[in-house]
Amino acid sequence: xxxxxxxxxxxxxxxxxxxxxxxxxxxxxxxxxxxxxxxxxxxxxxxxxxxxxxxxxxxxxxxxxxxxxxxxxxxxxxxxxxxxxxxxxxxxxxxxxxxxxxxxxxxxxxxxxxxxxxxxxxxxxxxxxxxxxxxxxxxxxxxxxxxxxxxxxxxxxxxxxxxxxxxxxxxxxxxxxxxxxxxxxxxxxxxxxxxxxxxxxxxxxxxxxxxxxxxxxxxxxxxxxxxxxxxxxxxxxxxxxx
Amino acid sequence: xxxxxxxxxxxxxxxxxxxxxxxxxxxxxxxxxxxxxxxxxxxxxxxxxxxxxxxxxxxxxxxxxxxxxxxxxxxxxxxxxxxxxxxxxxxxxxxxxxxxxxxxxxxxxxxxxxxxxxxxxxxxxxxxxxxxxxxxxxxxxxxxxxxxxxxxxxxxxxxxxxxxxxxxxxxxxxxxxxxxxxxxxxxxxxxxxxxxxxxxxxxxxxxxxxxxxxxxxxxxxxxxxxxxxxxxxxxxxxxxxx
DNA sequence: TACTTATCTTGACAATGCAAAGATTGACTT
DNA sequence: AAGTCAATCTTTGCATTGTCAAGATAAGTA
Numbered sequence: 032x033x034x035x036x037x038x039x040x041x042x043x044x045x046x047x048x049x050x051x052x053x054x055x056x057x058x059x060x061x062x063x064x065x066x067x068x069x070x071x072x073x074x075x076x077x078x079x080x081x082x083x084x085x086x087x088x089x090x091x092x093x094x095x096x097x098x099x100x101x102x103x104x105x106x107x108x109x110x111x112x113x114x115x116x117x118x119x120x121x122x123x124x125x126x127x128x129x130x131x132x133x134x135x136x137x138x139x140x141x142x143x144x145x146x147x148x149x150x151x152x153x154x155x156x157x158x159x160x161x162x163x164x165x166x167x168x169x170x171x172x173x174x175x176x177x178x179x180x181x182x183x184x185x186x187x188x189x190x191x192x193x194x195x196x197x198x199x200x201x202x203x204x205x206x207x208x209x210x211x212x213x214x215x216x217x218x219x220x221x222x223x224x225x226x227x228x229x230x231x232x233x234x235x236x237x238x239x240x241x242x243x244x245x246x247x248x249x250x251x252x253x254x255x256x257x258x259x260x261x262x263x264x265x266x267x268x269x270x271x272x273x
Numbered sequence: 274x275x276x277x278x279x280x281x282x283x284x285x286x287x288x289x290x291x292x293x294x295x296x297x298x299x300x301x302x303x304x305x306x307x308x309x310x311x312x313x314x315x316x317x318x319x320x321x322x323x324x325x326x327x328x329x330x331x332x333x334x335x336x337x338x339x340x341x342x343x344x345x346x347x348x349x350x351x352x353x354x355x356x357x358x359x360x361x362x363x364x365x366x367x368x369x370x371x372x373x374x375x376x377x378x379x380x381x382x383x384x385x386x387x388x389x390x391x392x393x394x395x396x397x398x399x400x401x402x403x404x405x406x407x408x409x410x411x412x413x414x415x416x417x418x419x420x421x422x423x424x425x426x427x428x429x430x431x432x433x434x435x436x437x438x439x440x441x442x443x444x445x446x447x448x449x450x451x452x453x454x455x456x457x458x459x460x461x462x463x464x465x466x467x468x469x470x471x472x473x474x475x476x477x478x479x480x481x482x483x484x485x486x487x488x489x490x491x492x493x494x495x496x497x498x499x500x501x502x503x504x505x506x507x508x509x510x511x512x513x514x515x
Numbered sequence: 516t517a518c519t520t521a522t523c524t525t526g527a528c529a530a531t532g533c534a535a536a537g538a539t540t541g542a543c544t545t
Numbered sequence: 546a547a548g549t550c551a552a553t554c555t556t557t558g559c560a561t562t563g564t565c566a567a568g569a570t571a572a573g574t575a
Contacts, residue, residue, distance in 0.1 A: 116553065215491055216488065229476035233472055250463045
C-alpha cells in the first residue's frame with residue numbers, strides 16, 4: 032500500500048465526496064427556463080475552456096488515475112457525456128490538455144531564457160526552467176511525457192510539442208555557435224541535442240519518481256535538486272564562449 | 274486516432290476474440306473430478322507463476338492498457354478473481370511483474386558487462402544493454418518506469434529496483450576509480466551518477482516514445498539509435514584510463 | 516476418518532468509456 | 546417576425562473493469 036495506492040484511494044474518496052455533494056444539490060429541474068439566471072443555463076457558452084480548466088484542476092488534485100471524463104464533467108458541473116461532444120474521446124481531452132501543458136512549458140522556458148544575463152546563466156536557464164515546470168506541475172508533466180493516451184495527430188498537440196523540440200534544438204545550436212541547417216544534422220550535432228534533451232528529461236523523470244532521493248540523501252546536508260542539476264550540467268556542457 | 278488509439282482498439286479486439294473463443298470452449302462442468310486429467314484441475318498447482326507469465330504475454334501483446342486482472346485471468350484460463358488471491362490487487366500483480374522485469378534487466382546488464390573486453394567496451398556495455406533491454410521488452414520497461422501503479426513497499430520490487438541502482442552506482446564508482454563510500458557522496462560523485470542514469474534513462478524514454486525519430490531522420494543515412502547513443506556517450510564520458 | 520486451511524469459482528456492485536437517442540437553445544432563413 | 550435547422554447538452558444503455566463477499570473444492574493434518 033504505497034503512495035500509489037494512497038493516491039488512488041484519495042481519488043476515489045474525492046470522487047465519492049463530490050458525488051454526494053452534487054446529489055445533495057439536487058440538479059434543478061430541466062423544465063425551468065429562465066428562472067434566476069444563476070441556475071445552470073442549458074448552454075454553458077464556454078464549456079470547452081471550462082472543461083479544460085476543470086481537467087487541469089482534477090489532474091493536479093487527484094493525479095492521472097483520477098482524470099476521467101466523468102470526473103471532469105462533475106468538476107465542471109455538467110452531465111457526464113458533455114465532454115464527449117467537445118473532445119470526442121478521453122484521448123481527445125487528454126491530448127488537448129497536454130497541448131496546453133506544452134504551451135505553458137514553452138512559455139516558461141522562453142521567459143527564463145529571456146531574463147538570463149550572463150552567458151553561463153543563459154546556458155543553465157532552460158534546463159532549470161524545464162525541471163522547475165515539472166516540479167510545479169507534476170500532473171501536467173506526467174500527462175505530457177508519461178501518458179500513452181496522446182494523439183499527436185491532433186494539430187494543436189503536434190504543434191505545441193514540436194515547438195518544444197525546436198526551441199531546444201535552436202538553443203543547442205546557438206550554444207555550439209553553428210546554427211542547425213533545416214533538415215540535416217551531423218552526428219555531433221544530433222548527439223549534442225539528444226544528449227541535452229535526454230539528460231534533462233531523464234533527470235526530471237527520475238526526480239519526479241523519487242528515484243533520486245537516495246542520491247540526494249547521501250549528498251552534503253541540504254543539497255537541493257537544483258544544485259544537483261547544476262553540478263550535472265556544469266560537468267557536461269562545453270565551456271561558455273570567452 | 275494515433276497509434277495509441279490503434280493500440281487500444283487492438284487490445285479490445287484481442288479481448289473480444291479471446292472471450293468468444295473461451296465461451297466456445299465451454300468451460301468443463303465443475304462436477305467432474307478426475308476425468309481425463311487434461312481437464313483443468315481445480316488446483317492449478319503453480320498458478321502464481323502461470324499468472325505472471327500470462328501477464329507478461331498480455332503486456333507485450335496488448336500493451337499497458339490491455340494488462341488487466343481479468344485479461345490475465347483469461348490468458349491463464351482461470352476465473353476472473355483468481356489473481357486476486359495471489360496478488361491481492363492489480364497493484365500487487367503489476368508490482369510483482371515489475372520486480373521480474375528489474376531482475377531480467379539487471380541480469381542483462383551484468384551479462385553485458387562481463388563479456389566486455391576492452392576498457393572502452395566496458396564503459397559502453399552497460400548503457401547499451403540498458404537501451405537494448407528496453408527495445409526488446411518495451412512493455413516491461415514501460416511497466417517498470419512509467420506506471421504509477423507500483424508498490425515499492427513490496428520487498429521483491431524494492432530489492433530488485435535497488436539492485437539496479439547500486440549496480441549503476443558501482444559502475445560509475447569503478448569508472449572514476451574512486452569507489453563510493455557507503456552512505457555519503459561528494460557533489461561530484463552524486464552528479465556523475467545522476468548524470469549517467471538521467472542520460473541513459475531519458476534517452477531510452479525518448480527513443481521508446483518516438484521522440485528521437487526526428488533527430489534520427491535528419492542524421493546521415495542509416496544511422497541507428499545505438500550509434501547515436503554511442504556518440505552521446507563518447508562526448509560525455511571521461512577518457513578511459515590509459 | 517474428520518477438521519482445517521489454502522485455493523479457486525461465482526455472483527454482485529460501483530465506476531468507467533463510449534454510443535445512441537432525446538431535449539433545449541441560439542442562429543439563420545424566408 | 547415566425548419557422549426551421551444545426552449545435553449543444555442530457556439521458557439512457559451497454560460492455561468492461563477492479564474489488565469484495567460467499568460459496569465450492571482440494572490438500573494437508575490430527
